[in-house]
Amino acid sequence: MNSPARKLNLGAIGKPVHWRFPLTGIMAWSAFAFLLLPSLIIIPISFGNKNQIVFPPTAFHWDLYYLFFTTSTWIAATTQSAKVALLSTAIALTLGTLAAYGIERSRLRGKQLLLVVLLSPLLIPGVVTALGLYSYFAVIGLSGSTTALVMGHTVFLCPFVIVTVSAGIKELDGSIETAASVMGAGRFKIFTAVVLPQLRPSLVSAGLFSFLMSFDELVISWFISGAQTTTLPVKMYSSVQTETSPILAAISTMLTILSVIICLGAEGARNLRKKAVAADS
Amino acid sequence: MTVVELKGVSRKYGNIVALDCLDLVVEKGEFLTLLGPSGSGKTTLLNIIAGMTPPSSGRVEIDGRDVTDMPTRQRGLGMVFQNYALMPHMTVFDNIAFPLRVRRVREQEIRIRVAEVLDIVNLRDLGGRKPRELSGGQQQRVAIARCLVYKPSLILMDEPLGALDKKLREQLQLEIKRLHSDLGVTVVYVTHDQEEALTLSDRICLMNTGRIEQLGTPHELYFAPETVFGAQFLGESNVLTATVSESSSEETVLRCSVGTIRAPTTSVATGAEVTIVVRPENIRRLAPGECIGNELSGELIDTTFVGGVTRYYVRPDNGSVLVLKELTNRTAWAAGSGKVRIGWSAEHTLVIQNIAGR
Amino acid sequence: MSLGFIVPLGFIFFRSFTIDGVFTLEGFRSLLTSPLFVRVFWTTLEISLIASIVALAVGYPVALHISRQSERVRSLYLIMVLLPFWTSILVKSYAFTVILGDAGLINTALRALRLPQFEMIFNRFGVLAASTNFLVPFAVFPILANLLAQDPNLGKAAEVMGAGPLRIFWRITFPLSGSGVLAGFILTFVLSLGLFATPALLGGRHDMMMANLIDFYTRDTLNWNAASAIAVILLFTSAVLLLLLNRVRGTEKFA
Ligand SMILES: Nc1ncnc2c1ncn2[C@@H]1O[C@H](COP(=O)(O)OP(=O)(O)OP(=O)(O)O)[C@@H](O)[C@H]1O
Ligand SMILES: [Mg+2]
Numbered sequence: 001m002n003s004p005a006r007k008l009n010l011g012a013i014g015k016p017v018h019w020r021f022p023l024t025g026i027m028a029w030s031a032f033a034f035l036l037l038p039s040l041i042i043i044p045i046s047f048g049n050k051n052q053i054v055f056p057p058t059a060f061h062w063d064l065y066y067l068f069f070t071t072s073t074w075i076a077a078t079t080q081s082a083k084v085a086l087l088s089t090a091i092a093l094t095l096g097t098l099a100a101y102g103i104e105r106s107r108l109r110g111k112q113l114l115l116v117v118l119l120s121p122l123l124i125p126g127v128v129t130a131l132g133l134y135s136y137f138a139v140i141g142l143s144g145s146t147t148a149l150v151m152g153h154t155v156f157l158c159p160f161v162i163v164t165v166s167a168g169i170k171e172l173d174g175s176i177e178t179a180a181s182v183m184g185a186g187r188f189k190i191f192t193a194v195v196l197p198q199l200r201p202s203l204v205s206a207g208l209f210s211f212l213m214s215f216d217e218l219v220i221s222w223f224i225s226g227a228q229t230t231t232l233p234v235k236m237y238s239s240v241q242t243e244t245s246p247i248l249a250a251i252s253t254m255l256t257i258l259s260v261i262i263c264l265g266a267e268g269a270r271n272l273r274k275k276a277v278a279a280d281s
Numbered sequence: 282m283t284v285v286e287l288k289g290v291s292r293k294y295g296n297i298v299a300l301d302c303l304d305l306v307v308e309k310g311e312f313l314t315l316l317g318p319s320g321s322g323k324t325t326l327l328n329i330i331a332g333m334t335p336p337s338s339g340r341v342e343i344d345g346r347d348v349t350d351m352p353t354r355q356r357g358l359g360m361v362f363q364n365y366a367l368m369p370h371m372t373v374f375d376n377i378a379f380p381l382r383v384r385r386v387r388e389q390e391i392r393i394r395v396a397e398v399l400d401i402v403n404l405r406d407l408g409g410r411k412p413r414e415l416s417g418g419q420q421q422r423v424a425i426a427r428c429l430v431y432k433p434s435l436i437l438m439d440e441p442l443g444a445l446d447k448k449l450r451e452q453l454q455l456e457i458k459r460l461h462s463d464l465g466v467t468v469v470y471v472t473h474d475q476e477e478a479l480t481l482s483d484r485i486c487l488m489n490t491g492r493i494e495q496l497g498t499p500h501e502l503y504f505a506p507e508t509v510f511g512a513q514f515l516g517e518s519n520v521l522t523a524t525v526s527e528s529s530s531e532e533t534v535l536r537c538s539v540g541t542i543r544a545p546t547t548s549v550a551t552g553a554e555v556t557i558v559v560r561p562e563n564i565r566r567l568a569p570g571e572c573i574g575n576e577l578s579g580e581l582i583d584t585t586f587v588g589g590v591t592r593y594y595v596r597p598d599n600g601s602v603l604v605l606k607e608l609t610n611r612t613a614w615a616a617g618s619g620k621v622r623i624g625w626s627a628e629h630t631l632v633i634q635n636i637a638g639r
Numbered sequence: 640m641s642l643g644f645i646v647p648l649g650f651i652f653f654r655s656f657t658i659d660g661v662f663t664l665e666g667f668r669s670l671l672t673s674p675l676f677v678r679v680f681w682t683t684l685e686i687s688l689i690a691s692i693v694a695l696a697v698g699y700p701v702a703l704h705i706s707r708q709s710e711r712v713r714s715l716y717l718i719m720v721l722l723p724f725w726t727s728i729l730v731k732s733y734a735f736t737v738i739l740g741d742a743g744l745i746n747t748a749l750r751a752l753r754l755p756q757f758e759m760i761f762n763r764f765g766v767l768a769a770s771t772n773f774l775v776p777f778a779v780f781p782i783l784a785n786l787l788a789q790d791p792n793l794g795k796a797a798e799v800m801g802a803g804p805l806r807i808f809w810r811i812t813f814p815l816s817g818s819g820v821l822a823g824f825i826l827t828f829v830l831s832l833g834l835f836a837t838p839a840l841l842g843g844r845h846d847m848m849m850a851n852l853i854d855f856y857t858r859d860t861l862n863w864n865a866a867s868a869i870a871v872i873l874l875f876t877s878a879v880l881l882l883l884l885n886r887v888r889g890t891e892k893f894a
Contacts, residue, residue, distance in 0.1 A: 028704030031697045035723040035775055038734035041744065045737060053737060121644050124877050125833025127850035128870045131857065132647025135654055135867070155644050209725070216727035219835050219850070223857070233729050240733065240840055249737070252730040259725045263718070331799055353798045360799040366792035370814050379810075380800035431800070 144226020
């Protein structure tokens with residue numbers, strides 16, 4: 001800057017011009033209403049009339065819940081969903097955690113590509129996965145079995161576990177593992193004694209949400225479940241057209257409550273992690 | 282003429298008192314620096330002037346008008362940020378034109394004015410570039426140009442050179458100083474770098490824990506610190522506690538652990554506990570038998586050679602280590618040479634009254 | 640383990656190019672000439688396009704509002720997005736049949752007020768309403784991430800220079816959020832391409848989407864070749880869009 005600076009010969013410059021903009025809050029709250037109301041409106045209906053939907057409900061009774069718990073097909077479907085969800089979550093959690101750890105701690109050249117392949121089921125349309133699994137199980141003769149359902153859900157859950165656990169591993173301090181290996185711990189020992197305990201919050205939240213995803217999963221189950229292995233969402237889906245009773249309102253309410261519980265549980269796990277981090281530093 | 286006046290301004294964040302009942306006047310055309318350690322409230326003070334943080338109590342006046350409740354955008358100020366805060370999606374030209382467009386200036390005039398300020402900050406041909414295509418120093422010049430272009434009555438700068446390396450920082454300090462004196466703008470500048478504050482400022486406002494420790498010219502702050510904090514924050518200091526044993530119109534005599542010390546006359550009463558400060562560069566080695574007012578003998582415990590100056594660490598016969606600083610010369614003491622004599626003249630003893638609560 | 644996914648995909652590719660084990664492009668050829676497929680294809684694109692755009696329009700103010708809260712309030716608001724996000728799509732679609740149906744809440748209310756009633760279910764409107772509801776959280780997340788990553792000093796600098804909130808939004812915040820909006824658009828669009836339960840529950844005969852058509856060919860006509868060919872087309876479209884998304888993510892830094 002060696003040019004001779006001059007006095008700016010600018011005259012008085014006018015006043016700024018502007019408007020008020022109070023709309024964001026209103027728009028956001030309308031959106032929240034749009035997001036939350038549908039599920040909330042189901043709740044009063046689930047306590048209402050047994051034969052048809054009446055709104056606002058004129059009476060309060062548990063008839064629909066009673067109906068659900070006394071209908072063996074509904075109970076069977078619910079048990080089946082819980083079974084499939086538990087099994088596939090357990091398998092996906094094991095495989096997904098190992099895969100996430102392997103990917104995060106390896107210096108493979110194809111790491112990026114591997115990750116894309118592993119994660120793609122998360123984003124490609126569920127119906128494509130469903131049809132693929134359907135053809136595959138038809139060929140190997142597993143169609144309609146619980147095994148097929150568990151395998152299918154595991155394929156669908158694994159990418160989610162990998163993403164969640166990888167995020168947890170990224171937060172870990174790799175030097176602790178180095179320290180452990182310097183002290184003579186083997187790879188297996190390091191993984192079980194050092195890595196897993198630190199990952200507990202991620203594992204808890206991955207497990208909870210995997211369970212929920214599997215329990216609510218419709219498309220894959222719709223393609224590969226059989227008459228004897230119908231899951232709850234499949235039964236709900238096929239009964240929307242046929243069922244006249246608003247029993248689905250009761251089921252929907254219970255599913256919504258399950259989602260809320262799982263969200264709160266995961267939030268609790270997250271806070272635990274925050275506390276652990278705060279205690280460390 | 283007064284540009285900014287703060288009257289009893291406080292700011293609390295929960296239990297934290299970020300600013301504690303502070304009065305400050307900024308005169309038109311002056312370069313005032315807020316200097317202080319991290320967390321002393323400099324940014325908070327700047328934000329209160331800008332209107333981005335409301336004060337918990339007190340009033341703010343700009344150009345003689347009470348603006349305490351006036352929103353930021355109506356105050357007509359300029360501000361330069363440490364991270365430049367240039368709009369990444371706009372060209373340099375559009376960035377500088379932004380405040381003019383806000384003011385509905387005609388496009389034709391905008392072009393003239395932008396060209397003018399680009400000239401002033403020496404970025405004549407870079408109007409078409411995006412900020413990310415410029416170096417850090419150039420980006421900060423664009424940010425400064427963006428402030429100059431609409432002639433705000435006051436420009437606030439919060440550590441504008443903090444993200445630049447030392448060389449570039451010194452170069453831009455000179456440019457900012459030149460812009461200030463050439464354009465006659467009023468600047469309130471925040472830094473925690475004492476050299477930067479001494480280089481740039483007309484006045485320095487030394488802050489500590491939300492209060493003004495001392496306000497004055499760089500000279501006053503350096504040569505007549507009013508508090509121990511001030512003495513230690515600007516430049517180096519040897520600090521001793523002492524008691525006034527004799528106070529006359531010619532001199533003050535103090536007693537402390539290293540012996541009797543003479544200082545210029547002060548208003549402090551005999552018997553008062555005070556703190557005395559001596560700058561390392563005012564202490565020197567004494568030849569045997571030489572007397573200059575205050576003399577001590579002690580043990581040389583360390584010598585460090587830092588290029589142009591050499592530091593000596595001397596432990597007096599009773600008391601804690603004193604530092605003295607001398608321009609390096611051939612006849613330096615060698616480390617571990619045992620007993621030495623050091624001293625300083627009475628006029629270099631600064632007597633600081635102990636004020637309750639500080 | 641990724642075999643668990645690759646193998647079924649391989650089956651789809653194999654099936655889509657073969658009939659009874661013999662290589663043929665017949666599946667694709669007959670699809671492209673089938674009025675049913677062509678109609679469903681365009682319906683799918685149309686619904687996906689409209690639903691994602693509406694979801695972005697609804698989600699943007701939500702993201703904007705959340706981004707302006709303090710950290711503690713923000714996590715409360717986020718719960719209000721996460722709860723619907725984790726609610727079963729079947730539940731949400733069912734809820735919309737209850738709300739929009741002929742005997743549903745809105746029409747009952749209109750009837751009570753002696754106002755004209757509307758057909759809002761088993762038509763395009765029903766599908767769009769429920770799809771949008773499903774997509775909004777997916778639009779909020781990328782936009783919110785973008786808004787939170789924006790330098791807060793930009794707004795402050797503009798404010799000091801005299802800009803009002805509306806100008807700051809339209810000249811700074813919004814243009815800078817472009818990559819977040821684009822990411823949100825691709826994400827919601829890809830997700831809506833695969834919608835299955837929503838069009839089945841809320842749509843009419845003319846609102847069938849590709850996933851439903853795959854289901855139709857698989858179950859009702861047992862035409863696995865056609866079903867697989869549609870799946871390949873769906874997969875291909877999604878993959879292209881996702882690669883695009885990856886590009887958007889890659890360039891996000893610059894904005
Ligand atoms: N938004 C806030 N919420 C709570 N406390 C705050 C907030 N902003 C500032 N403080 C507190 O107020 C005090 C003064 O902060 P301020 O940012 O003004 O310091 P500073 O002198 O600018 O420091 P630095 O040199 O680090 O920038 C600090 O103790 C800080 O923790
Ligand atoms: Mg600061």
